Amino acid sequence: MYDVVVVGGGVLGACVSYWISATSEASVCVMEKEAGPARHASGRNTGVVHTPFYMDPGSRGKMARASLESRPMWRDLAERHGVPWLEAGLYEAAATEAQHAVLERHARWAARNGVDPGDAVLLDGRDVARAEPGIRCHSALHAPREACTDYAALTRAVRTEAEKLGVRFAPGSRVDRVREGAVTRGGREVGARLVINCAGGSSLQVARSAGLADGYTALHFRGEYWISSVRLAGSCVYSVPTDPRFPFLDPHWICRAGGGVEVGPNAVPVAGPEAYEGIGGPAEAAEKLAEVLSGGARRLVTSPAFVELASREWLSSVSKSAMVSRLAGILPGIRPGMFRERGTAGIRSPVVDPAGRMLDEALELAGPGSYHVLNYNSPGATGAPAYARDLVGRIRGAGLLPPAGPPRHAVWR
Numbered sequence: 001m002y003d004v005v006v007v008g009g010g011v012l013g014a015c016v017s018y019w020i021s022a023t024s025e026a027s028v029c030v031m032e033k034e035a036g037p038a039r040h041a042s043g044r045n046t047g048v049v050h051t052p053f054y055m056d057p058g059s060r061g062k063m064a065r066a067s068l069e070s071r072p073m074w075r076d077l078a079e080r081h082g083v084p085w086l087e088a089g090l091y092e093a094a095a096t097e098a099q100h101a102v103l104e105r106h107a108r109w110a111a112r113n114g115v116d117p118g119d120a121v122l123l124d125g126r127d128v129a130r131a132e133p134g135i136r137c138h139s140a141l142h143a144p145r146e147a148c149t150d151y152a153a154l155t156r157a158v159r160t161e162a163e164k165l166g167v168r169f170a171p172g173s174r175v176d177r178v179r180e181g182a183v184t185r186g187g188r189e190v191g192a193r194l195v196i197n198c199a200g201g202s203s204l205q206v207a208r209s210a211g212l213a214d215g216y217t218a219l220h221f222r223g224e225y226w227i228s229s230v231r232l233a234g235s236c237v238y239s240v241p242t243d244p245r246f247p248f249l250d251p252h253w254i255c256r257a258g259g260g261v262e263v264g265p266n267a268v269p270v271a272g273p274e275a276y277e278g279i280g281g282p283a284e285a286a287e288k289l290a291e292v293l294s295g296g297a298r299r300l301v302t303s304p305a306f307v308e309l310a311s312r313e314w315l316s317s318v319s320k321s322a323m324v325s326r327l328a329g330i331l332p333g334i335r336p337g338m339f340r341e342r343g344t345a346g347i348r349s350p351v352v353d354p355a356g357r358m359l360d361e362a363l364e365l366a367g368p369g370s371y372h373v374l375n376y377n378s379p380g381a382t383g384a385p386a387y388a389r390d391l392v393g394r395i396r397g398a399g400l401l402p403p404a405g406p407p408r409h410a411v412w413r
């Protein structure tokens with residue numbers, strides 16, 4: 001019997017286990033179905049520590065705050081554990097005057113989200129070209145301290161720190177069902193006074209096993225990358241989002257913390273949270289189709305805008321030229337021939353509510369003896385330390401965890 005079982009050993013589950021054990025003597029076990037931590041979204045992402053300039057403080061304020069507060073925690077942990085940390089900076093580049101209005105809005109959001117004025121600066125195209133001759137743009141929002149890191153390595157570092165505080169990590173432990181007082185793993189029940197569901201793209205399925213989240217649907221979008229053999233820019237370069245309804249769509253020029261440069265991710269609709277090839281298995285695809293067509297997501301996915309999006313993203317999956325040409329407006333030197341190798345794809349799983357709306361923030365649901373985090377999406381890796389700290393506070397506030405004890409020796413406070 002554990003006081004707490006955390007389902008999922010990605011960045012969120014690792015951080016949640018850390019904060020529980022840093023603030024109490026509770027016995028905590030992290031159950032992870034894979035052989036090690038961060039094998040899915042947390043180890044398959046762009047690796048950017050985001051400055052929250054592009055998040056509407058009205059609808060995404062919680063994640064924006066978590067991102068801002070987490071940055072120094074990640075930086076400190078990266079230093080202690082020798083994890084790469086490269087402050088490459090980021091330009092959000094407007095190709096046209098009309099797009100410049102979006103940059104101005106983002107500059108206002110940055111201020112309202114508490115970003116230091118020097119960390120989100122509007123520049124005209126000439127200033128950008130002086131600093132980064134490979135970029136051609138009307139203007140840009142420059143985030144000079146935007147950092148690139150390795151979130152899989154950071155997740156392993158959190159795991160190490162949590163283990164020092166007594167957390168037990170159980171790899172190879174798939175949780176099949178959650179009920180009050182227990183989880184089922186491999187046909188056997190393990191007692192748990194509280195279960196916290198941090199199962200990423202599978203968290204909706206885990207919540208359903210506890211009888212929750214009726215009417216919600218998870219969609220899955222594979223983000224693919226191509227590795228460049230030519231360094232067109234030494235900073236990350238993002239275009240202005242083409243469709244504010246689907247802000248995660250546009251591929252970027254990205255710098256990896258280890259020194260490589262890539263283009264990606266696109267957003268190819270697939271059937272499941274681990275469909276890294278093709279569309280996913282036929283059974284999984286049929287099940288997802290039935291789920292989508294019978295739930296709140298039906299209107300969204302059958303809308304002309306979504307169908308057009310799906311066709312464009314699939315084209316960018318099968319055609320390298322279609323993918324890289326999406327950046328040609330702001331990186332005129334880009335050529336398909338520069339890209340010979342694919343990078344590591346990852347899958348984002350936004351959740352659609354029963355009314356057919358894509359959720360802006362993470363959704364937290366409490367059941368008897370369990371607490372579930374759904375729709376924990378980008379910039380979820382950036383925000384994980386502070387988000388997890390506050391989540392543990394909310395769970396405590398709901399009376400599901402005993403009050404915090406005196407702080408234990410720990411890296412983050």
Ligand SMILES: Cc1cc2nc3c(=O)[nH]c(=O)nc-3n(C[C@H](O)[C@H](O)[C@H](O)COP(=O)(O)OP(=O)(O)OC[C@H]3O[C@@H](n4cnc5c(N)ncnc54)[C@H](O)[C@@H]3O)c2cc1C
Binds near residue numbers: 012176201206
């Ligand atoms: C392509 C892409 C690019 C991104 N870029 C960025 C970025 O640059 N910056 C940023 O901040 N964020 C980025 N993100 C978002 C970020 O990676 C995620 O928000 C974050 O990693 C989510 O962490 P998680 O722990 O919730 O999920 P995951 O890392 O997916 O972890 C969930 C874990 O639960 C396990 N699991 C699932 N079901 C079960 C079960 N039944 N039993 C036991 N274990 C289970 C899984 O194996 C997995 O290890 C990106 C995401 C993607 C996909």
